[in-house]
Structures are given as structure tokens and as C-alpha cells.
Amino acid sequence: MRAPRAALVCVGSELLAGQVNTHQAWLSVRLRRAGFTVVGEESCPDEVERISAAMRRALSSADAVVVCGGLGPTFDDLTREAAARALGRGLRFRPALWRGILRRFARYRLSVPEENKRQAMVISGARVLANPNGSAPGQLLRAGGRSLVLLPGPPSEMYPMFEKVLPELARAHARGVCPASFSVRLSGVPESTADEKLDPVRARWPKAEFTILASGGEVSFHATARASSAAEARALRARLRREILAAVGSFAHGEGDATLESALGARLKKKRLTLGAAESCTGGLFGARVTAVPGSSRYFLGAIVSYANEVKIKQLGVPRGIIARHGAVSAECAAALAAGVRRRLGADMGVSITGVAGPGGGTKDKPVGLVFIAVSGPGRARSGKRLEINGPREAVRGRAVTAALRLAFDAAA
């Protein structure tokens, strides 16, 4: 039962000039979950020959080739032409599609540039994929038992179009294989420890595929096994889930895509607890992460970012003596900050972060990367942690926030 293969072609000169390619990661995750092995990715400049060569290469090594970008209306949007060339097929103008584009522009009371007609050119034999969020339609082609999907570049247009076409791709190339996928997200544990804990699971599933990724203090673990029926896949997934969750224990904060901040939010909502934060070295990053979750206003009251010591004292009520005796970067100050913000904002729980983010400001006693975090509440509960984080400023800040989110997550349990 070989897994079906997928390959990616990302089109756009900007990808070779400094724009970060986020499509590659986004598409890879979803293709893997649907049972594909992703065998490669190429980024091409806006040159028809290079794009079509990359498509031909991808089609020679994969069952499904996903192309994104280059479907816009301007002269440098060449993906349609390149695909027609790669497959040796013609491009045809589709008047009905053009009328649809005209209607779309009329809705927004915009005039339609003549060059937009390119977007109504469809490769012979292609099925048009509707784009409710933009003017560039996608295209799906079958050739020699393979699939070629052309998607627009903007995420708001590409993401929903891909989610819609993915089940069809999976069915077309399943070869009687039903994927059984399970993902879990962990925090409060180093990648190497997580890896070790998961070793026995991997040993028990020699034919399954596993990925472990660490980023910003969180670890995500993904497993895909293959079954020959949907019923068997459900059973395998349930077994994988049971074994993986047993192996990682309480380090797991959620399944699938659940971020730590959304897991914390769900817990706070369930327990009807409110949260406030006092941040020093993270400068607002904790609040930014918490409020990245839609609807977080139901449990997050706010934060006081006390970058200056006077703000710690006046806005958060940290006793001057604590800063004088222990310094702003200390367990004592972290505890006072957490209690202070809880009291000031009238929250059920207060979280605090204070540390040396670097690159400057470190001393022998308080080196760069030393961070204290604390939680006050709910009720009489108190907790705190000392962290020593290696890495540049952004890594120190990011991991400190993750650790504080995790401490709050545990405290709200």
C-alpha cells in the first residue's frame, strides 16, 4: 500500500526575492493529513519556460501536483500558459466564465480592465474551480492518471479552494488506501524528550509515517497510518490516538491544529475564569497571542506591559523593596506582578513574565535568557517557574510566552 504522492509548484518571482513562502508548509500539512506523501516543492520565477519545466518534473514524480500563484490578470501571470504547454494542450476563452468575472466586478462597482480576460482562459479538458473570494478561477486537470491543480496565490482565495478540492484529490489517488491521521500538540516539554516518549509508539507502527516539529517552545507530532477501508481507518486512528496520548500524557494541550492559546481559552471559558497579564520583557507578546484567538474578549480582560520599573511600581503595585532587593528579573518580582495585575484588573487569574531578552542587558547573575514567569489564582493557587532560554531575542521572548501560556493552562485545570 504505497501512499499516493504529491508535489508542489509555487509560482512568483517574489518568492525568489524575499517573500516568505508560507504556502509550502500550509499545503504540505493538509496533503499529509489526507494521506499523501509530499515528495518535493519548487519555487519558480514568473517565466513560462521555468514554470512549465517544473510542472513536468512534478508530474513525473507525483500523482497530484498542486500549483499556486500566477493566475492573476497581468502579463506576469503565466501559470495558465505554462500548464497548457506542460501538458501540450490548448487554452480556450470561456465566455460564461468571463460574464461571471464581469458580474463580480459590477457588484463592487468597479470597471474591468481588458487584461482580466486572461482569467477566463481555460486549459482544454480542465474543470474550473470557482473562486468566491477573488476574480481568478482555479483549474483542475487530469492527465495520464495524474492530477494537476492550479490555485490562485492569495491565501484568502487559495485556502478555501484547496480545502474544497482536496477530498476529491485524495479519492482520485487513494489506490484503495484510506489514511488514518492523528496530530497532537505538546508544550512544557523539550522536543528531544517528546521524541523519546514517542519512540515506543513509532516502534509499534513500523509502516506508519511520523513527523515531529518544534517551534517556539511547542512541539507538534503527526502520525499517518494507512488502512484499506474507512472502517479500518477509523479503528486505526482511534488506536493511534490512544497510544500517542498515553505516551505524551499531560504534555498534550490539544489535538489537530489546537494552539496553546486556543486550548487555554477553551479551558478558561469552560471554567468561567477571567485572565489578566503583566508583561515586562515580552512587551505585549503574551496578550497578542491570547487575543489572536477570536472571541478571547470573553475571558481576557487585558494586560499591563510594564517595561519601565516605575510602571511596575505605580501601575501594578510591585513594592519598591522587591525591585531594590531582588531586581525586576526575579521570582519575587514575577509573583508580585502576577498578583498585582490580577488585583488591578479584577481578574480571576493573573499571569506575569519578567526576564532578560537580550542581546544586551545580561549580567553574570542575570544572564540573557533568564526569565521568571508566575501565575496568581484562581483562588489561592500560586505557581511560578524559572526559565533559562538559549537563543536570540525573538526566541527568548517567544518561548517565554509559550511557557507562561502553559503555566496558565495548567493553573486553570
Add this chain to the structure above:
Amino acid sequence: MRAPRAALVCVGSELLAGQVNTHQAWLSVRLRRAGFTVVGEESCPDEVERISAAMRRALSSADAVVVCGGLGPTFDDLTREAAARALGRGLRFRPALWRGILRRFARYRLSVPEENKRQAMVISGARVLANPNGSAPGQLLRAGGRSLVLLPGPPSEMYPMFEKVLPELARAHARGVCPASFSVRLSGVPESTADEKLDPVRARWPKAEFTILASGGEVSFHATARASSAAEARALRARLRREILAAVGSFAHGEGDATLESALGARLKKKRLTLGAAESCTGGLFGARVTAVPGSSRYFLGAIVSYANEVKIKQLGVPRGIIARHGAVSAECAAALAAGVRRRLGADMGVSITGVAGPGGGTKDKPVGLVFIAVSGPGRARSGKRLEINGPREAVRGRAVTAALRLAFDAAA
């Protein structure tokens, strides 16, 4: 004077499993500034055949091929073997290199796993590139007039090694061409307007290469012209710089890599002004951006993130009547927040952001994407702006922060 060409090969199964490939953008920017045209990028899984095929393809279309990743000590680090195979050369064990690795481990009092010996295998004819930040040495090869560079994957090891080898690559493939590069970063202007303003510059420099990238409300513009001597390159760069800065006027906030937050910081330091922020929908993101700059504690006092209305009233002194009459998302509330945080923190300037980030919470009068920003100070100065931002929650928040940074940057002028 054709520009020398570069191609990238990024090695690692994690790049096809959800890890975001940041090397591609980082390397592309630097190669372009050094005068290269980047003609393509491939991401390969940890499979020796696929890696060596990608290297062969890259070598056939580029003068310099930069490979990153796969130089670690474990069985799935296959870049050395793949490069040897792609060039038809042997791999040799270098005892001196191995002794260096042993010394490095001894310094950290670590025992050396036997498998680390792989890291002392060097391709015949390669020059070893020292790695002061890790155990994986890099390698530089010349073959048929082309260069192949192997770099370790971790950014802390890869970045300095690449910066060191880049001038040598540029010289080797310069073909008598000296690049004249200039980059500028803009804010407070839509990409399409920036593009239009720069059109006349592009028309005057038909042989130069230009890139315009928009991200999170900022626009970066890069130009590379080619000269035949270093003196001519300096003159061309000065002319490019003059013409570009004249075209974009005050939209420019900095040259090169200068972020808006670092430009704001430089201005505040120069004028000896302190800053405080009141954030609602951005939840701390403004403070996080400002404090991403090392040394920002010299001018940034802190922020009050008033997610709940009670926090706006009690911690920032926003009159209840303003929220009752105009709502929390209003120009009036933004002005009161800016004045309130300035007063509370005793700052020279107060900045505020309040809006509807979405996806929920929008109404007919106050739709998702409506954001008000305001600045109070220095002195009697006051300014404010109403924004209507299209896009998902993260885009609304990110652009609101950029707009507020820009408003503060202008106010501090």
C-alpha cells in the same frame, strides 16, 4: 552584462511536512543584493537521490548553488553524500576536522556520539567552511566554473557562514559586474500607490532589476543596477538612492532592512521622547513590535492592553460617557485612550488602537476591519486616523499596528 545566477536547494523532510521554509527568503534577499538573480528553489526530502537530482538541476541553470540543511550527524543527514554523487566525486574522512569536532564537544564537557564522524567527511576538492556556532562544518566546491555551497540548517549556524562566503561567491561569478543595490522601506502608503510613484524610476533604469514586496502594511522596494567597476557602482547606487527617495518622498521610513519599529525607536531616542501605548483589538501586538527592537527600554515605558471596557475606564481614565455615546470603537475613544495612557504612564507620547478585528463582533455601523488609531503628544500635538482594513483577523491587527507605528513616527518628527 548578464547577472550571475543563483539557485537554492533546501534539504529536509520537515520542509514538506509543515515547517515553514524561511531560508529561501533570507538567502534570496542577500543573493540579490550581492548582484545575483535567483532563478529557482527546490525543497527536497531526506532522500539522497532526490537531493542529488535537485543539485544537478540547479547546477545546470545557475552559476552558484546554495544548499542548506542535511549536514547533521544522523542517518538522515544526506547532503554530503548527495553532493558527492551529483558531482561524481568521493568523500574522504578528514582526521584534523574530526579532532576539531572532538575539541568542541570537550569544551562543553559532552561525550561525542560515534555517528558524528560523518561530519568530518569532506567531498574531494571541497574547501571546509568553519562553523563557530555548531558541529557541522560547511563545504564550498568549484566544478566546471560553478560553485556549490553546502550550509548547515540551523539559522544561527547558517546565517554567519553564508554572510562570510557570499562576497567570495559574488567575486567568483561577477563576470566583471559590480552590483549597485539600494533598498528602501515604506509605510503609510498602499503597494499600488508606491508602485505608481516608482514607475518613472523603473522607466529611467531599463537594465536594472526591481522588486516591490508588500507585507502587513509595509512596502519594501529593492533595486539592483550593474556597473563594471566599484567606483561606477558607488556612483550608480548614489543616483538610484537619490531618485528612489525623491519618488517616494516621506513615505520612506528607512533604508536597507530598517523596520518601522526601529525607525520609530531611532527617532524617539534622538528626540529624547518616551512612549506609552493603549491597545484594544491588537491585544499587545503594538508593544510587542516596539519592544522587538533591542534597547527599546530607553524610550518605551509600557502599554496598557484594555481588552475589556472596564479596563479602558478604570486603568486609562476613558470617560464612561464616551463609550456610552460613541462606543469603544470610535475616534473619540481612541483619542481618550491615547491621552489616558500618556497621563497614566507619564510618557511624552501616547498611542492608541481600538477596532473590530473580527471575524465576529462587526455591525453595520462598525464593520469588521474598522479601526481607530490616535496619538497624543509630544506637547499639544494630537493626531488620529480612521482605518478600514480588509482581511482576516491577523491582517486587521497587523496592519492596524503598522498604521499606529507610522502615526507615532510622523508625530515624533
